[in-house]
Amino acid sequence: MTRINYQFYVVVVGCGKIGLELATRLSSIGFNVTLIDKNPESFEKLPEDYGGFTVIGDATEREILERAKAGKADLLIVTTEDDATNYFVSVVGAKIFGIPNIISLVNNRENIPLFERTGIKVISPVSLAIESFEHSILEGVEQVAGGIK
Amino acid sequence: MKIVIIGGERVPYFLAKKLIAEGYNVYFVNKDEALCNEYSRTLNAVIVNGDGSSKKTLDEIEIGPDDIIVLLTERDRKNFFIARLVQEYYGVRHVVTLLNNSENEDIFTRFGIRTLKVTDLIMSNIEPLLFENQVVSELESETSNRGATVVRVSIDWGSKYARLPISRLELPEDVLIAGIVRKDQYIIPKGDTVLEPGDDLIVICKIGREMEVLSHFSE
Numbered sequence: 001m002t003r004i005n006y007q008f009y010v011v012v013v014g015c016g017k018i019g020l021e022l023a024t025r026l027s028s029i030g031f032n033v034t035l036i037d038k039n040p041e042s043f044e045k046l047p048e049d050y051g052g053f054t055v056i057g058d059a060t061e062r063e064i065l066e067r068a069k070a071g072k073a074d075l076l077i078v079t080t081e082d083d084a085t086n087y088f089v090s091v092v093g094a095k096i097f098g099i100p101n102i103i104s105l106v107n108n109r110e111n112i113p114l115f116e117r118t119g120i121k122v123i124s125p126v127s128l129a130i131e132s133f134e135h136s137i138l139e140g141v142e143q144v145a146g147g148i149k
Numbered sequence: 150m151k152i153v154i155i156g157g158e159r160v161p162y163f164l165a166k167k168l169i170a171e172g173y174n175v176y177f178v179n180k181d182e183a184l185c186n187e188y189s190r191t192l193n194a195v196i197v198n199g200d201g202s203s204k205k206t207l208d209e210i211e212i213g214p215d216d217i218i219v220l221l222t223e224r225d226r227k228n229f230f231i232a233r234l235v236q237e238y239y240g241v242r243h244v245v246t247l248l249n250n251s252e253n254e255d256i257f258t259r260f261g262i263r264t265l266k267v268t269d270l271i272m273s274n275i276e277p278l279l280f281e282n283q284v285v286s287e288l289e290s291e292t293s294n295r296g297a298t299v300v301r302v303s304i305d306w307g308s309k310y311a312r313l314p315i316s317r318l319e320l321p322e323d324v325l326i327a328g329i330v331r332k333d334q335y336i337i338p339k340g341d342t343v344l345e346p347g348d349d350l351i352v353i354c355k356i357g358r359e360m361e362v363l364s365h366f367s368e
Contacts, residue, residue: 060226062252084202087233088226092256110204114230117237 007032011068011099013059013089014079015042018105018125022077027052034068059089062096070097078104083111090120150215151176155201155231157221157247158184164219165194176210202231204238212239220246225253232262277333284328284335285351298356299327302366306346310366316340324354324362 008031012023015037023035024047033052036059037043043054057064059078070076076093078086086104093099103121106112115122151174154161158181165175165188175194178201179185185198199206201222212218218235220228228246235241248254248264257264288299304311310318315326315338328351329336329344336342344350354362 061250082226084224084226084230087230088256091229092253095256095259108203114234114237118233 008075009069009073010034010075010077011036011065011070011073011093012077012079013037013086014081014105015039015046015054016079016081019077019079020045022079023052024050036064036068060085060092062092065089065092065097070099073097073099075099075101075103078102080105081107083107087111087115087118087120090115091118094119150174150217151210151212152217152219153178153210153212154219154221155179156223156228160221161219162188162192165192169193178206178210202227202234204234207231207234207238212241214240214242216241217243217245220244222247223249225249229253229257229262232257233260236260236262277330277335281328281330281335281351288327288351288353292353296356297353298359300352300354300359300362302350302352302363304344304346304348304350304366308344308346308366310344311346311348312343314341314343318344321354321358321361321365323358324352324365327351327353 010026010031010033012019012026012033012035015023015035019035019037020042023033027033027050034055035043035052036055036057038056038058040056046054055064055068057067059065070093076090076099078089080086083106086106090102090104094102103123104115106115106122106124109124109126112122112124112127152168153176154165155178157179161177165177168175169192175192176197177188177192177194178197178199180198180200182198185196188194189196197206197209199209201207212235218232218241220231222228222231225248232244232246235244243263245263245265246257248257248266249268251266251269254264254266285299285301292298326338329338329342330349330351331345331347350366352362
């Protein structure tokens with residue numbers, strides 16, 4: 001696995017399926033990672049060799065982002081299952097803590113434009129799935145078409 | 150122009166009633182079906198039962214730039230999200246929202262969203278009471294084991310001390326005015342502080358001399 005030497009600091013909000021896996025991977029690559037979740041039990045699923053930090057609390061509260069040293073973050077990743085929470089945390093991260101890069105999970109596709117208009121990069125699981133499907137279907141079609149030629 | 154109230158329970162009812170009486174077009178959006186049913190019978194407003202943070206629900210209302218949006222949900226993040234939705238999608242200029250956590254005021258202001266700081270409002274109303282209560286209870290705990298006590302004396306309109314400065318009160322020996330409670334304020338008195346009718350004095354005196362103090366002020 002590639003190791004990153006540059007001291008890149010990432011704050012991950014939400015320790016659900018995506019947040020947990022992402023924080024674990026980023027940490028094993030060599031990023032400095034802090035994972036925030038309001039439910040302490042969600043951290044129990046973290047692997048034993050997870051090298052990052054954890055903060056228990058609601059990331060929509062300033063105090064919690066301060067505890068996670070959000071002001072020093074190079075990247076904020078927001079992964080909760082509520083879009084209003086993701087949007088709020090993203091905007092506070094960008095405007096109040098001045099975090100230069102924000103990527104947010106968007107659960108409901110209809111909310112993507114709002115995030116993008118505010119300058120937040122979005123990851124939409126549904127859009128990604130559709131794109132992947134489309135991509136592999138088209139690839140298949142090309143192969144078939146190539147075979148015919 | 151219409152006024153769209155999203156979220157809330159009883160506040161929107163009375164707000165809508167006033168606005169309707171003044172001739173405004175009122176829309177009420179709420180997730181709670183029972184509440185919507187009730188208001189559809191009692192309010193002459195357009196009632197929409199749905200999630201106000203969903204664009205689909207908002208599209209139904211056909212919001213325009215001149216409409217006024219009032220956000221009363223219990224979560225700042227939700228109010229913020231809806232405020233930004235209506236600003237971005239319908240170009241709404243006037244959004245007023247309930248603000249629960251006052252530390253979030255900056256982020257709302259940054260996006261031109263007006264806030265009603267309920268928590269601050271309640272705090273500013275009870276703070277003087279809390280302070281007064283705290284001062285008195287601390288004084289009591291500090292003095293009780295040391296032979297002194299705290300007495301509260303009211304200065305009424307007929308009192309000969311009203312409008313007199315503290316220095317001219319001619320207090321008995323071992324009596325001290327530790328504070329003056331005046332409306333919302335707790336005043337730390339100095340010699341030239343003038344008493345006003347309606348003031349409550351927090352007085353420290355030796356135990357056993359409480360009656361003497363009270364009668365001194367009621368003369």
